[in-house]
Amino acid sequence: EVQLVESGGGLVKPGGSLRLSCAASGFTFSSYSMNWVRQAPGKGLEWVSSISSSSSYIYYADSVKGRFTISRDNAKNSLYLQMNSLRAEDTAVYYCARKLGATTGWFDPWGQGTLVTVSS
Amino acid sequence: DIQMTQSPSSLSASVGDRVTITCRASQSINSFLNWYQQKPGKAPKLLIYAASSLQSGVPSRFSGSGSGTDFTLTISSLQPEDFATYYCQQSYSTPFTFGQGTRLEIK
Numbered sequence: 011e012v013q014l015v016e017s018g019g020g021l022v023k024p025g026g027s028l029r030l031s032c033a034a035s036g037f038t039f040s041s042y043s044m045n046w047v048r049q050a051p052g053k054g055l056e057w058v059s060s061i062s063s064s065s066s067y068i069y070y071a072d073s074v075k076g077r078f079t080i081s082r083d084n085a086k087n088s089l090y091l092q093m094n095s096l097r098a099e100d101t102a103v104y105y106c107a108r109k110l111g112a113t114t115g116w117f118d119p120w121g122q123g124t125l126v127t128v129s130s
Numbered sequence: 131d132i133q134m135t136q137s138p139s140s141l142s143a144s145v146g147d148r149v150t151i152t153c154r155a156s157q158s159i160n161s162f163l164n165w166y167q168q169k170p171g172k173a174p175k176l177l178i179y180a181a182s183s184l185q186s187g188v189p190s191r192f193s194g195s196g197s198g199t200d201f202t203l204t205i206s207s208l209q210p211e212d213f214a215t216y217y218c219q220q221s222y223s224t225p226f227t228f229g230q231g232t233r234l235e236i237k
Contacts, residue, residue: 045226047174055166055174055217057226069224072131105173115221116164116179123173 012036012119014106019124026096026128032089032106032121040064040084043109045117046091048102048126056102059091060109074100096128132156132220136229142237147208151232153201153218162222165194165203168231169214177216178203210236 018030032044046058059080060069068080079092089106103125107117133156143149153163161181166174176185178194181201191206205212213236218229 054231055168055219055228057219057224057228060224060226071225111179111221114162114180115226116176117166117174117219118176118179118185120173120175 012108014108014119014121016104016106016121016124019104019126021127021129022096023130024097024128027092027094028096028126030091030093030104030106030124030126032091034087034089034108037108039082039087043067043115044082044089045107045109046080046089047105047107047117047120048100049105049123050099050102053102058104061089093126096126098128100126101128102126131225132159132222132227134218134220134227134229136216136218136232138232139230140233140235142235143208144237145208145210149205149208149234151203151216151218151234153196153203153229155199155201155220155222158198159220159222161197162220163194163196163201164219164221165192166217166219167212167214168217174217208234 013035015033022028043062045060061080077095081090103123105120105123107120135154137152163181165178168174182194193204216232
């Protein structure tokens with residue numbers, strides 16, 4: 011079964027840091043681009059970052075550029091999101107998602123999400 | 131950035147109804163358009179990819195169409211389990227923007 015499991019969320023003070031992890035299983039992790047998508051409480055979905063299979067191509071939303079760093083360890087079948095200088099507006103459920111499709115691209119599956127709360 | 135606009139934002143319908151949700155892109159995205167369903171407290175689930183391809187395991191009452199800037203998601207006969215929020219997403223270019231969502235409620 012293809013599965014993604016996020017971890018690492020929690021309560022952090024403004025200006026603090028947090029590292030999210032996403033453990034992949036059931037597929038050849040090293041063959042796929044991966045993404046982070048977040049959802050603030052009661053709000054819609056916001057794409058955060060994308061990393062290609064070999065980490066050659068990395069992209070960020072403007073809202074997190076310079077503060078968040080996406081990375082992966084293909085040997086450990088794991089995806090990461092290092093979040094620094096956190097702000098209240100970063101409070102959200104963070105999902106990791108596999109990207110399928112060589113050209114068009116779509117996200118499937120998604121993990122169950124991990125909640126990040128930024129508050130003093 | 132490409133803006134994605136869904137309409138309506140919310141919709142009330144009954145079991146058995148035919149429902150259509152539209153999604154408009156601020157520029158042409160060819161067929162780089164995906165649809166997701168999200169139920170409360172759950173992760174989004176892929177329904178339709180590349181505008182009109184049905185994801186494996188998704189009931190055939192779901193269908194997608196469109197290209198360029200205008201797209202539709204149609205549910206041919208609503209079932210109780212279909213009441214959820216639906217999002218479109220463009221995968222033409224980063225940032226991979228989502229529509230604001232359409233909340234489908236029971237009438």
